[in-house]
Amino acid sequence: MSTSESVRRLSPAAVGLLLTAALSLTACGEQRAPGPAAGAVVGSSPSASGASPYVEPGAGDGAPHYNENNAYRHPRDMSPAHAKDAEREAGRIRPVLERLWKQGQWKPSEVRAALLRLGYEEAPAAGDGGRTGGTLTVREMRPRYRDGGYVTPEGAMVGLRVHDDACVTAFVQKTNYEARANGPYPETGCFEPPYGH
Structure with a gap:
């Protein structure tokens, strides 16, 4: 008698028991x-x-x-033309941040004044990262947890809205500076959101 003939002779209950036994032998979900x-x-x-x-x-x-x-930490896509515009603006901002960094001037007021001289219009930041008029926002650095408490490092964060889908996200602080083109973040606009959402 072949295997298929013997399986056909088993009752449905016996087939169920065999399947249960086979599944338990495979130890589904068991970590090894x-x-x-x-x-x-x-x-x-x-x-x-x-x-x-x-x-x-x-x-x-x-x-x-x-x-x-971490979807909130991923910037939205930019159109190719707007990405070029944002990179051009990042190129204008980088030398200013480099000069400020070399001079030890990274207070938000100093950074804001230097960038406004490039012709940008200051914009108050909206709590939801949306636009409230103007294009440039300069803030102090975000507090960081260190040695059992939060400290706000010296420096400034910069958000420049170039288009609805294009930003320059930048910063200058004692150790370094950066300006890069990117799309806006879903919740924080042109500012990179902090970790630990």
Whole structure:
């Protein structure tokens, strides 16, 4: 008698019991150490390559749902023409920030005054990152947790709205400076949002 004939003779209850037994033998959901003893081929397990099977592609720190949880930290896309405009403005701002950095002038008031001389119009920041008129916003650096408390480092953050879909995000502080073109962030406009949403 063949295997298929014997399976056809089993009652539905017996088939159910066999399926249950087969599933329990596969230990679905049980965690096992990878390796030859566990039936894994050496070099083929996710842990052998350092990647978790539960991580989406491009997930920064390897945590599950990284991209979903950090969507607020990803700037929106810019049109190609607006990206060129934003990069041109970043190119205007970089030398000013470099000069201020070399002179040790990174207070928000000093940075604001220097950038307003480039012809930008100051804009008060909206709480939701939206536009409230004007194009330039200069703020103090965000507080950072250090040695059991929050401290606000010296320096200034700069957000310049070039178009609705294009910004320059910049900063100058004691250690360095930067100005880069990017799309606006979903919740904070031209300012890069802090970690720990």
